[in-house]
Amino acid sequence: MEHRVATSRARVFASTSGGADLSDLSGPFLMALLGGAECEAEELLRGARSRGADTALLVRDLVVPALAEVGRMWARGEVSVAEEHLATALATRVVARSAGSATRPAGPGRPRILLACLAGEFHDVGIRLLSDVARESGWEAESLGANVPRESLVRFVAQRRPTALALSVSLAEHVPEAARTIAEARAAVPGLTILVGGRAFCKDVDRVPLTGADAGLCDAVAFRDWLRTRAAEAKRDSAAPDGAPAATSLPAEMPASLRRRCSHPR
Numbered sequence: 001m002e003h004r005v006a007t008s009r010a011r012v013f014a015s016t017s018g019g020a021d022l023s024d025l026s027g028p029f030l031m032a033l034l035g036g037a038e039c040e041a042e043e044l045l046r047g048a049r050s051r052g053a054d055t056a057l058l059v060r061d062l063v064v065p066a067l068a069e070v071g072r073m074w075a076r077g078e079v080s081v082a083e084e085h086l087a088t089a090l091a092t093r094v095v096a097r098s099a100g101s102a103t104r105p106a107g108p109g110r111p112r113i114l115l116a117c118l119a120g121e122f123h124d125v126g127i128r129l130l131s132d133v134a135r136e137s138g139w140e141a142e143s144l145g146a147n148v149p150r151e152s153l154v155r156f157v158a159q160r161r162p163t164a165l166a167l168s169v170s171l172a173e174h175v176p177e178a179a180r181t182i183a184e185a186r187a188a189v190p191g192l193t194i195l196v197g198g199r200a201f202c203k204d205v206d207r208v209p210l211t212g213a214d215a216g217l218c219d220a221v222a223f224r225d226w227l228r229t230r231a232a233e234a235k236r237d238s239a240a241p242d243g244a245p246a247a248t249s250l251p252a253e254m255p256a257s258l259r260r261r262c263s264h265p266r
């Protein structure tokens, strides 16, 4: 289920509750992360999946609350930086493995999303998890990680021409940098669909229109729902009326020999 807030230039989506109830798994999942108990964390994710949860729901209802709690414990001095790092690394690993088992192999003609953190933005756990959500939702996903310099990001977008660009912003002071990045990306690739998300917007949805993005999304379930809708639209749009082969997702500048190797179905 989705909650939509209309703003003057962009739409902001946040999912409302719904889906399998995972509340009884939250405590054990947090304990598994803090204890470095990887097998136990995986087993809990398997249990959640057996109740019908997909990666988006696992991220929204188990992983994000657990990491937020780890953050609060760290702020209170109850866990060390090392323990926080262990928990974060373990969480992203087990989600990636769990999502991998539910993801179909990539193929030509799929929509592609490029995810990145802005220059100066080091909170990259969100986009790592969202990449898994995107793949499970039938998209190809490339994540550039933390602190991507604007110029490099814009050049990369112009070369790769993804279906959509997703920018993550945790700190409110990075909103002006988001606006600059989006303006430059749009100048380089007119018509590119651009999403923003992260704590900077979830705390204040009025910041989304300041960036010039097409939409702001607050959590993994809203992201999954947006991807599914957009994939269906892209499929409709790209249905070649004259039987022309679907465009591949490989960059145009890739050498022909490499293109042939990469085009083989995996």
Ligand code: B12
Pocket (backbone or CB within 6 Å): 059, 060, 063, 064, 067, 068, 069, 070, 071, 072, 088, 120, 121, 122, 123, 124, 125, 126, 127, 129, 130, 146, 166, 167, 168, 169, 170, 171, 172, 195, 196, 197, 198, 199, 200, 202, 216, 217, 218, 219, 220, 223
């Ligand atoms: C781990 C962490 C760090 C790590 C980051 C490591 C890493 N590789 O990511 C380190 C130590 C580097 C760090 C640094 C800092 N941090 Co910090 N950090 C956290 C912490 C504990 C967890 C963040 C996290 O990973 N959450 C889990 C992920 C999955 O959640 P998420 O990022 O919100 O992503 C979800 C959604 O927001 C959304 N989403 C995110 N991006 C996108 C993008 C799109 C397109 C979409 C659709 C959705 C979307 O989907 C994700 C999944 O649902 C939080 C505390 C907390 N309670 O969250 C503070 C927190 C985010 N940090 C904070 C601060 C202030 C800082 C520092 C300034 C601290 C300092 N004084 O140095 C620096 C800034 C560094 C920088 N320039 O970026 C504040 C931010 C406050 C604010 N928003 O105003 C927080 C909230 C702590 C606090 N309560 O004060 N931090």
